[in-house]
Amino acid sequence: MNKQISANRRATSYDVARAAGVSQSAVSRCFxxxxxxxxxxxxxxxxxxxxxxxxxxxLAQGLISGxxxxxxxxxxxxxxRFYPExxxxxTHRLTERDMRVLLFALRSESxxxxxxxxxxxxxxxxVISAAxxxxxxxxxxxxxxxxxxxxxxxxxAVSSASVCCDSAAGERDLVTRLxxxxxxxxxxxxxPEDSFVGExxxxxxxxxxxxxxxxxxxxxxxxxGYESGGDGARELxxxxxxxxxxxxxxxxxxIGAIDVARQQFNRSIPEDLSIVGxxxxxxxxxxxYQVTSIRQPVRRMTEATVAMLSDLIEDPEAAGEKRLFAxxxxxxxxxxxxxx
Amino acid sequence: MNKQISANRRATSYDVARAAGVSQSAVSRCFxxxxxxxxxxxxxxxxxxxxxxxxxxxLAQGLISGxxxxxxxxxxxxxxRFYPExxxxxTHRLTERDMRVLLFALRSESxxxxxxxxxxxxxxxxVISAAxxxxxxxxxxxxxxxxxxxxxxxxxAVSSASVCCDSAAGERDLVTRLxxxxxxxxxxxxxPEDSFVGExxxxxxxxxxxxxxxxxxxxxxxxxGYESGGDGARELxxxxxxxxxxxxxxxxxxIGAIDVARQQFNRSIPEDLSIVGxxxxxxxxxxxYQVTSIRQPVRRMTEATVAMLSDLIEDPEAAGEKRLFAxxxxxxxxxxxxxx
DNA sequence: AGCAATATTGCATTCGAATGCAATGTCATC
DNA sequence: GATGACATTGCATTCGAATGCAATATTGCT
Numbered sequence: 001m002n003k004q005i006s007a008n009r010r011a012t013s014y015d016v017a018r019a020a021g022v023s024q025s026a027v028s029r030c031f032x033x034x035x036x037x038x039x040x041x042x043x044x045x046x047x048x049x050x051x052x053x054x055x056x057x058x059l060a061q062g063l064i065s066g067x068x069x070x071x072x073x074x075x076x077x078x079x080x081r082f083y084p085e086x087x088x089x090x091t092h093r094l095t096e097r098d099m100r101v102l103l104f105a106l107r108s109e110s111x112x113x114x115x116x117x118x119x120x121x122x123x124x125x126x127v128i129s130a131a132x133x134x135x136x137x138x139x140x141x142x143x144x145x146x147x148x149x150x151x152x153x154x155x156x157a158v159s160s161a162s163v164c165c166d167s168a169a170g171e172r173d174l175v176t177r178l179x180x181x182x183x184x185x186x187x188x189x190x191x192p193e194d195s196f197v198g199e200x201x202x203x204x205x206x207x208x209x210x211x212x213x214x215x216x217x218x219x220x221x222x223x224x225g226y227e228s229g230g231d232g233a234r235e236l237x238x239x240x241x242x243x244x245x246x247x248x249x250x251x252x253x254x255i256g257a258i259d260v261a262r263q264q265f266n267r268s269i270p271e272d273l274s275i276v277g278x279x280x281x282x283x284x285x286x287x288x289y290q291v292t293s294i295r296q297p298v299r300r301m302t303e304a305t306v307a308m309l310s311d312l313i314e315d316p317e318a319a320g321e322k323r324l325f326a327x328x329x330x331x332x333x334x335x336x337x338x339x340x
Numbered sequence: 341m342n343k344q345i346s347a348n349r350r351a352t353s354y355d356v357a358r359a360a361g362v363s364q365s366a367v368s369r370c371f372x373x374x375x376x377x378x379x380x381x382x383x384x385x386x387x388x389x390x391x392x393x394x395x396x397x398x399l400a401q402g403l404i405s406g407x408x409x410x411x412x413x414x415x416x417x418x419x420x421r422f423y424p425e426x427x428x429x430x431t432h433r434l435t436e437r438d439m440r441v442l443l444f445a446l447r448s449e450s451x452x453x454x455x456x457x458x459x460x461x462x463x464x465x466x467v468i469s470a471a472x473x474x475x476x477x478x479x480x481x482x483x484x485x486x487x488x489x490x491x492x493x494x495x496x497a498v499s500s501a502s503v504c505c506d507s508a509a510g511e512r513d514l515v516t517r518l519x520x521x522x523x524x525x526x527x528x529x530x531x532p533e534d535s536f537v538g539e540x541x542x543x544x545x546x547x548x549x550x551x552x553x554x555x556x557x558x559x560x561x562x563x564x565g566y567e568s569g570g571d572g573a574r575e576l577x578x579x580x581x582x583x584x585x586x587x588x589x590x591x592x593x594x595i596g597a598i599d600v601a602r603q604q605f606n607r608s609i610p611e612d613l614s615i616v617g618x619x620x621x622x623x624x625x626x627x628x629y630q631v632t633s634i635r636q637p638v639r640r641m642t643e644a645t646v647a648m649l650s651d652l653i654e655d656p657e658a659a660g661e662k663r664l665f666a667x668x669x670x671x672x673x674x675x676x677x678x679x680x
Numbered sequence: 681a682g683c684a685a686t687a688t689t690g691c692a693t694t695c696g697a698a699t700g701c702a703a704t705g706t707c708a709t710c
Numbered sequence: 711g712a713t714g715a716c717a718t719t720g721c722a723t724t725c726g727a728a729t730g731c732a733a734t735a736t737t738g739c740t
Binding site: 041 | 719721725
Binding site: 010012013014024025027028029031032035056057059060061062063064065 | 695696697698699
């Protein structure tokens with residue numbers, strides 16, 4: 001019996017070839033950019049393809065050509081929850097360049113291996129990771145010439161491409177301005193110990209304060225979220241009511257801290273207490289908060305990430321570049337700042 | 341010359357077969373659940389596979405088996421920006437069931453066709469759409485037996501599976517409670533005309549008000565975001581300062597409205613003005629707002645979505661079920677509510 | 681031991697498109 | 711009309727795993 005074209009079977013290049021009276025190769029060449037094909041033939045093939053609703057099968061293309069145009073995007077759940085702009089921008093930039101997003105949301109460190117296993121199986125052309133990868137994991141990709149671009153984190157040992165917002169510089173700026181406004185008594189609401197940017201910001205703040213002769217600054221750890229910011233403020237202000245400025249390593253924690261300071265400690269912000277955040281996320285600009293913060297240039301960063309990844313895919317031997325973007329200081333109304 | 345195993349080539353099932361001294365079929369059967377293989381052979385194969393770092397190639401598997409375990413997730417950019425929980429939960433639930441997320445973020449209606457083209461090429465096993473699809477587009481999927489589950493929207497003509505929060509019922513409840521608190525003068529801050537849930541909520545509010553004999557309620561359209569909520573409030577309160585209650589079809593618009601009402605119109609919320617939202621998103625619970633709203637049961641809804649999709653993939657002939665989840669009324673502090 | 685029943689294994693083919701190579705076809709030029 | 715340069719086309723193979731079928735190997739049982 002002949003191969004039946006059942007109503008719901010997808011049309012293949014052979015079906016199109018038969019309909020157009022050409023070989024399968026000709027069909028393939030019609031859809032390949034720069035394929036050698038006569039204009040007249042091309043016409044006929046495209047017409048047949050349109051009639052049959054033919055679309056090249058990405059699996060077959062990927063299998064034979066070794067290029068899938070799939071990009072694995074690894075993002076920690078909390079990054080996406082608190083900063084959804086990042087994923088949205090990444091997705092758009094990738095789509096613009098004709099790449100597809102295979103999304104993996106990580107809730108915990110322990111899932112990474114299982115997820116990389118999947119990434120691996122799908123023969124992705126590249127990886128964008130806004131989640132922590134171990135050196136061994138990065139090496140695995142490097143060894144197999146799969147480009148990886150790290151977003152807002154960088155690797156220790158392995159030389160790996162990355163795009164980051166300069167957290168340290170941003171945090172230093174903030175602290176410098178707080179100091180020059182005369183603040184001398186600080187509290188820090190940091191992130192989890194395993195957060196790259198969180199730790200970078202915490203260290204930068206502590207170092208800058210130490211430079212100014214201020215040591216033993218109390219640190220409370222949160223999870224970047226609203227609740228934990230409030231908890232941190234409660235604990236810090238409860239322990240030392242004389243604290244003049246709270247340095248929070250994320251906007252959402254700053255917001256939580258502002259609410260608790262105002263409502264439970266009856267402080268006026270910024271008159272009685274300065275609070276700064278980090279990220280420049282949307283809610284930070286809301287009238288009730290207007291958080292003084294460092295805004296990450298997300299659009300430029302995501303654009304750079306995708307551009308860098310494209311380049312690496314073109315030339316996998318190219319060295320991984322590290323790009324550092326300066327954050328922009330947002331002078332909100334949640335902190336008293338001095339002149340720079 | 342023999343096929344060279346260069347350092348960075350991926351191991352294939354043939355490589356493993358050679359290393360373990362068995363046929364490629366045996367290797368394949370080791371990784372297939374329930375494959376007929378002797379325990380001893382299995383041992384040997386798995387050992388060889390581990391040594392070579394072998395992982396089945398998902399493209400080849402998908403091509404030959406017709407199952408890719410890929411799920412296309414279509415989500416409107418604004419849904420993800422204002423309500424990131426949805427995508428995060430969906431991704432996790434899908435991952436739990438051993439399915440992968442091919443993500444598409446839609447900024448505008450016009451991108452849909454290009455994106456469905458891509459979805460199509462990738463032979464996904466199913467689609468979850470939190471974006472509008474036309475009847476023709478839905479039919480296309482149905483015709484080819486590709487299950488689609490709509491999230492928070494439902495189709496008109498086509499019978500399609502869907503999971504929704506009962507926006508109409510929720511909005512009616514809110515309005516009922518506002519009415520029973522004695523409010524008589526309302527304003528509505530709605531969503532864009534092409535938003536499914538936005539319109540559903542707007543209509544429900546208008547209908548419920550009409551039932552109470554209140555007609556010609558002013559409606560301003562926003563885009564679900566903070567700014568547009570503030571703009572809406574400014575316009576409504578500017579036009580009619582006697583308005584007693586603002587009905588916003590999203591929490592972020594309610595928040596924007598609260599800020600503008602407080603800071604630009606000097607109103608106490610809820611004493612001078614009641615404002616209600618919808619969604620039960622994170623920021624709505626923040627102390628400064630505590631928006632009175634309807635919380636969508638996101639976890640249950642995403643769970644149901646994924647379960648439904650799994651079932652449809654198992655049995656594509658099954659009829660698409662429509663599941664409607666009741667929202668939970670959150671009595672915040674942004675509105676005066678009467679008894680039910 | 682002998683035979684059937686069952687469990688393992690390998691062979692060969694398949695999925696759908698891309699591509700090197702050889703075979704045509706076309707055209708210009710002298 | 712012959713010759714060469716170049717453009718089109720098709721053939722055959724390839725990517726890597728799954729699977730129906732036939733060939734063996736084991737096992738149980740008499």
